[in-house]
């Protein structure tokens with residue numbers, strides 16, 4: 001059986017069930033296949049992905065951008081930004097730096113900012129209901145997530161609006177969504193402009209020159225890494241959790257309900273599709289042999305649909321008793337924005353539910369925008385519906 005992630009995406013752009021089934025079939029009994037376009041192994045089984053995420057036999061894949069004649073200076077600079085980011089760095093001091101990530105995003109106790117909570121509440125209250133169609137993805141979900149992240153990083157709303165297009169260009173690059181060299185150049189340019197803006201605003205007088213570059217580069221990583229994924233997880237909920245069937249037409253706005261929705265959504269269609277590593281030692285995956293230097297992509301999306309681990313993997317079930325979800329990676333190197341992401345998604349759901357509002361997508365007009373590394377949407381036309389609600393404990397600061 002041969003194929004690539006891109007061919008599976010092209011065959012099933014709107015159908016996650018078909019897409020993951022095609023990937024799992026390519027993995028076959030070995031739970032791994034060679035992707036000729038990515039020039040690397042794609043690991044699809046849950047047990048193998050879980051053990052690879054923690055394996056010392058795999059290191060971080062360093063990114064090296066393709067050279068383009070006439071743009072060497074720009075590309076070299078963008079390369080140096082990416083290489084300074086902990087995501088692509090295996091050295092011991094990268095591990096140290098990872099532990100010093102911005103507190104406002106890793107703090108477990110912070111709930112939705114009162115300002116953004118009331119802003120979303122007002123938006124929902126003012127939004128026309130009934131048959132009025134709007135793009136819920138770019139008008140509601142993406143701005144909410146973006147505001148939450150930028151506020152935590154100390155970026156004002158005016159600045160956020162002006163840098164938002166630059167951030168989204170970088171997101172497209174990281175998610176593997178660029179179709180051509182021109183797109184890549186635009187992203188590289190956006191990254192370097194963001195760097196210049198960040199460098200003029202972040203306080204770095206207390207660190208040495210080489211530390212300064214790493215600090216700014218990592219700030220950008222924090223800014224960009226979580227911009228698309230929570231918005232896509234929210235869209236997945238509205239697309240795949242039919243409120244009328246599973247909830248008897250009622251919403252229960254408890255924190256527990258919202259957290260369970262967030263976790264099942266990220267299992268159902270992993271927003272970050274895979275984690276790239278490089279083999280340091282020889283590895284065996286059933287009957288396949290991975291050699292030192294080979295690129296390895298741990299496919300979280302396929303692992304989250306492994307039928308040997310998840311009962312009825314293609315169904316959106318919020319009451320799963322076992323959920324070894326590996327959507328955020330595992331161990332030391334797993335996503336540091338994990339709890340912030342889950343809380344942001346849960347906040348949105350609780351605010352919407354408390355307002356008795358629910359986004360009802362018009363699925364036939366949905367425009368997907370999936371990359372090999374990250375899922376996303378171009379737009380999600382939807383209407384806003386009013387639903388009866390049972391409010392339990394809200395757990396938001398502006399109650």
Ligand code: HEM
Pocket residue numbers: 053085086087088098105149221222223225226227229230233266270271272274275300327328329330333334335336337338340341
């Ligand atoms: C649905 C939401 C999210 C998902 C599914 C997700 C998933 C992931 C995954 C799989 C990784 C790679 C882990 C590894 O290499 O083993 C990662 C890394 C990272 N994520 Fe997230 N993430 C999400 C949201 C966020 C948010 C909201 C932020 C910050 C605001 C964030 C910041 C980061 C950073 C900085 C890294 C790189 C860490 C490092 O290796 O140095 N993520 N994320």
